[in-house]
Amino acid sequence: MRVLVTGSAGFIGYHLCRRLLAEGHAVTGLDGFSDYYDVSLKRARHAGLAALPGFEAVEGRLEAPGLLGDLLGRTRPDIVVHLAAQAGVRYSLENPQAYADANLIGSFNLLEAVRAHPVRHLLLASTSSAYGGNTALPFRETDRAVSPLTLYAASKLAMEAMAHSYAHLFAVPTTAFRFFTVYGPWGRPDMALFLFTRKILGGEPIEVFSGGTAERDFTYVGDLVEAVRRLIDVPPPPTGLRAEGGQDFDTLSGCAPYRLVNIGGGRPVRLDAMIDELERALGRKAVRIAKPLPPGDVARTHASTELLRHLVGAVPETPLSVGIPAFVAWYGGYYGSRGLGAG
Template sequence: MRFLVTGTAGFIGFHLARRLLQAGHEVVGVDGLTDYYDVALKRARLALLEAMPGFSAHAFMLEEPGAFTALMAGTRPEVVVHLAAQAGVRYSLQHPEAYVSGNVVGTFQVLEGCRSHTVRHLLFASTSSAYGGNRAAPFRETDRAVWPLTIYAASKLAGEAMAHSYAHLWQIPTTAFRFFTVYGPWGRPDMALFLFTRKILAGEPIDVYDHGRAVRDFTYIDDLVESIARLVDIPPPPPGADPVSAADTLSPVAPYRMVNIGGGRPVSVSAMIDALEDALGCRAVRHLRDLPPGDVAQTEASTALLRDLVGYVPQTPIEAGIPAFVAWYREHYRTDP
């Protein structure tokens, strides 16, 4: 099939595009190559994709009026996977305008493109941050998500709402998924595992929020990509179809559903740092801090719907995933073991 994937220079988009290309599909990639974090890392990811047959890269910002629709008309993909976004919870406290532009306006342009050209399936990346002030664990897709704590979470909820309305009005089969703390090789430098690794190797102290008590549902990148790849072949049916189980979020008025992608086995940040120290072979200097605004004390995915749909849930423990990340980091940045 021909896929159009947004955010192919990003962490998740790169891994998904590589997986699809390895399976023999064609991938049309879009990325704005913003400087939110190291552009050299993004270009290194793209270089690997560009060396693979079946990949074509297009560089523009999604919020540019008409650009995505024109690309849809020129490439006519069967499946669109929308992963591009302005990410980062704490960055949104200082730069909220980037989230409205990238995540709201950019997603609107993607939806307009899918309206102009019929696709078999639109898959859209949201976030576990959408659960916001919800305190019931595990987070179930059927829980109300009406208390976002940051503009990042609010922008993703807006994208979910817009995607549902487009699915209803123009019968676009749409699956939105909420990611839970994704990590692994080629990861994002702004995320805790990457930051901690760099600082520990440099002998610098690390800031550990909530005194290490915060709990996260860490999801290894290969498991996430496997889940997305399986969901591609399960577009939501038209209204009136029976749900697959009691956990299903199938809309009664649109071919639309929401799915968590997480392992459902959360661990504390302190335990994550312990595993990182073991993989690095050195100890961190931990500066314990209070939980900052916008952060939550715990995330945990309910995996029931994902399992019911595709018969699979993320399963890589941090004891295996973190050493894999460290091995990549040492090779990419040429640090001595």
């Protein structure tokens, strides 16, 4: 296949590109190298991909007029996986314009490019934050998601809605997936596991929200990439086929080749239990400072994985006892004697 991955220098994009390249596919990776977090980490990811056969690196921002249309016209991908976005729940309170630019205008530009240059399957990364103020657990794709708590969540919901309209109007087979707290090697420095590791190694206290009782559906990056890779091969069928053996938990649209799928571990873990596991992996104790949940955060996330398993079968479920040591090993190897730097 010829695959375009946006956000290829990002955490998930890097791992997905490696997986696709290992299978022998031709991958074009687009990234804007925003300075939201350490750009040198993004450059290192892309440098690793550039060393692999079949990879073409392209630098540019989603919101740049004409860039995506020209890129799709030149590379003619079979598959587009749209991972590029302005991420971060809390940062949306500080710099909302970045979310409008990347997540709204950028995603619109991609949809227009795919309309002009049709693909076999368009896959889009959304977020568990889209469930917003929902309290019924686990979060199911069929739940109404009408109460976003941050602009980040609202921008991702808007992207989902725009993608559905394009799927309907232009028959673009589209899958949107909602990710749940992804972690692992090459992870993002703004995420809790990375922050805690840096601070514990540096002898700094860590802030533990909700006294450690908050729960997150931690998803190891290798498991998530496996799920995305399998979903690439399962584009939504044309409108009207759901009735043929369809399941009541499926989200296949009744008027478009569009589907929404959770990708999570389905096994929420308390934050204090995650910190316990990190302490074991580091061989050090953390100094914990209890803090209330920040605005926009929720007390619990829990993915229903019923639809995912129905579509692609059982996917790996790496436990924290394996995933956290893997992250710690990468962190030590990447930062070495600089191990307190990251950030």
